[in-house]
Amino acid sequence: MRAKYRITIIISLGCVIAVALLWTSSTSTPAAAQEATGTRQAAGDDPDLAAGQTIADSHMEQWKRKNPDRVADWVAEEKERHAIQPPADNSHLLKGGQGEGHTYGQYTERDLLMWSRETEKLVVEGSRIFHDADLLGSTVAVSCDMCHPDASNTHPETYPKFQTQMGRVVLLRDMINWCIERPVRGKRFDPDDPRMRALEAYIYAQRKGEPLNYGKH
């Protein structure tokens, strides 16, 4: 369970980092700057915020010490290595009819950036696992990309479907686990395992634009 624990830490600390990064860079984006005036203060002026920052920094330091190999920007590194489809562009939400009286209509550039980064991060983590026999727990040094470069030939849009060879209807995650147990010769992932969630995210992301067509063979 060490890998699972590590990934949970990475994801939760990743959130902290993302929020921290957004916080510090918020003044540079016009929309966020507008929002900042009057409603928020810089950390330096507010003792509570300053204390919070100190705690966040110390967590970050702790994580860096524990993960010396991942101090670098692993998201950027993975994106350089493997082609990853970007998440949808939501910039239309910033145009026209903003704030028609309901809270959830009031989006800022910062919101969109955070959605995009957080969503992509899960996909990028999936790409790392997909391409790494050790992270997959393979006992025979086999990783997904050896048969599925760029997640090709995974056709996630065809699930659920009747998998003739299993004699039942399966979801994408069932096929992922089948592959993990057979060609990869590893131990199946729990459906809620962060690695399974990341793998699903990556595989779905790579078929962006493909119409859903469940049941297709």
Added chain:
Amino acid sequence: MPAEHKSVETKYMEERQQFYAALKKLDRRSFIKVSAAAMGAAAVQGIAVPNSFQPVSVAYGEQTGGESGRFRFAYISDSHLYAKEINDRFANALMRAVDDVNSLDPQPDFVFYGGDLAQLGQPDELELGAQILRELKAPLKIMVGEHDWYFDMGEKWRELFGQPTESWDHKGIHFVKLLSVIEEDFWTPRGMTPMERMKTVAGLDNHLQKSFTVGPEQREWLKKDVARYGDDTPLVVFSHSPLYKLYKNWNFWTDDAEEVQAILKRFKNVVVIHGHTHQMLTNRIDNIHFHGLLATAWPWPYAPEGMPELTIEMTRPDPFNVQDGCGDGEVVVHPDGLVDKIYNFWNRNPVTVAREYTASWGKKAVPPQPNRPSY
């Protein structure tokens, strides 16, 4: 359901009965010839589409090579071996291919190995491969793949197998073997270790690496090598990557392909046999006919774009059948240098892409089309 309906199992058992009945009629010599080559040859002649046990009854006694000046060589490719302790599946697959080739009668003139013998270029991987290939009865010719090379830049490979680039003549055909997986140095600026470099190159979809090339040095060598041959000399060229541009993202690609093709342009017939793509793949560019090799390790999906028109795509491999889409095969070389390319699938009927098929730009001798998608 009508009363005369036969289940798949019943049909299978009936065919099986016929098969064993037919076997009793064969003498020993004919029996041994009931091989992929014979089945492939039957398909070329248009006798029955290979289906289950049936081709056996029409194919025995078929000769390849000999009387008409044709000859045959066998091929094995892309075994991607790990050390035995890490993974025995790929080693078993290579041993299966060696058994296939050794059971051919008559034996092929030589066996060609298409590259990527090792997975991560480790000395023990290459040694294991050499040890298994030593069991071959026919002489071995072997080519470099990127997986063999980028751990020690070919040091161990050269020690075991000699020169990565060479040429020879055999029964009127000029054979050339190239090292087509030369990549521009991407590792030094990044300070990569040999293993990091190897793992980067080993990832088909890894974009840190560069495109494959034959390179100026070998192109010069090739020019000089073929200079002494007339335009009518049939040429067979071996390269690990396809010597054309199919799909750059997976290095189904040779960056200086046009320059190499230009050197070969004056010859009447040129055949290029390549590994790397792990699938049925056929192409023709002017005078050059291209054929891909099957892998013993695993099949690749087809590239999402850029597929050559002449390619008849094999059906998507069944993941539940671990060696489906894999195999080995034979190449029948005709006196004019063009070839019948036989794909000996381990879990499917063999397919022959006949000389006539590429010679007629796909109009004649069309191989059987699969009825399921390739993805």
